[in-house]
Amino acid sequence: MNTPILEVSDIQKYYGNKGNITKAVNRISLSVCKGEFVGIMGASGSGKTTLLNCISTIDTVTSGKILVEGKDITALRGKQLSAFRREKLGFIFQDFNLLDTLTAYENISLALSISGIKAKEIDKRVREIAGALNITEVLEKYPxxxxxxxxxxxxAARAMVTNPALVLADEPTGALDSRSSHMLLDMLEELNQNLSATILMVTHDSFTASYCRRILFIKDGKIFSEIHRGAKSRKEFFEEIMEVVSVLGGETNDKR
Incomplete structure (x- = not known):
């Protein structure tokens, strides 16, 4: 697990003009290796979502570099950028974002169709991921x-079917009830352990974060601290997370 999939090098993201500059991300460097499940935590306005937006190419950096599988994504534009997002990134959203007029099969296969993959290969990939996630029986159903x-x-199958280098999740449990949150987190753990998905997840919630194997804490646009789960139980890791959160200033119900 020592191959860096993601390398963030000294990135900065400023907003505003000379008279009133906000440093949302202030010289952050980090790396995520293949097969890791990494969480990013921080209070409202800490810069954690801005960081994720820069990595996901939703936002552009002011300075610094972001490499995914060795390619500098900060230099990509237009069609190259669209192709990168489609082929290398998987997104898991709070509210699923499934298209109501498409069946499960069509929702999962859409990105492959857009990429021009042959129908036989699409069918093989969709059925493989559906089998892995135990949803074969709903492939012909609508949301x-x-x-x-x-x-x-x-x-999740839609996010994984392209074999992305990196799966990004921004507050994935934010709009879910307790039972649904547990199910989603169990599934992310499953994707990570059984399908070797490399996952980077932003969350403000310590329970959600306890599913990760490593957590980066962001404060005022900088990395404040980092902890590893190692051999700890999830309960022990949760308690360690809570200790760091209390030092950072307590749990926040923010959506940033």
């Missing part, structure tokens, strides 16, 4: 015909 848990798994 309204599925349970919330099934929709979650279809959304």
């Amino acid at each position: 309204y015909q599925m349970s919330g848990g099934q929709q979650q798994r279809v959304a």
Whole structure:
């Protein structure tokens, strides 16, 4: 697990003009290796979502470099950038973002179709990921015909079917009830352990973060500290997270 999939090198993201500059991200460097499950935590306005937005190419950096599989993504534009997002990144959203007019099969296969993959290969990949996530029986159903848990798994299958280098999740449990949150987190753990998915997740919630193997804490646009789960139980890791959160200034119900 020593191959860096993601390398963030001294990135900065400023907003505003000379008279009133906000340093949302202030010289952050980090790396994520293949197969890691990394969490990013921090209070509202700490810069954690801005950091994720820069990595996901939703936002552009002011300075510094971001490499994914050795390619500097800060230099990509237009079609190259679109192709990179489609082929190298998987996104897991709070509200699934499934298209209501498409079946589960069509939702999962859409990115492959856009990429021009042959129908036979698409079918093979969709059925493989559906089998791995136990949703084969809903492939011909529309989102309204599925349970919330099934929709979650279809959304995860859509994120994974392109074999992305990196799966990005921004507050994935933010809009979910307790039971649905547990299901989603179990599924992310499953993707990480069984399918070797490399996951980077932003969360403000210590329980959610306890599913990660490593956590970076962001404060005022900088990395404040880092902890590893190692051989600890999830309960022990949760308690360690809570200790750092209390030093940072307490749990916050923010959406940043």
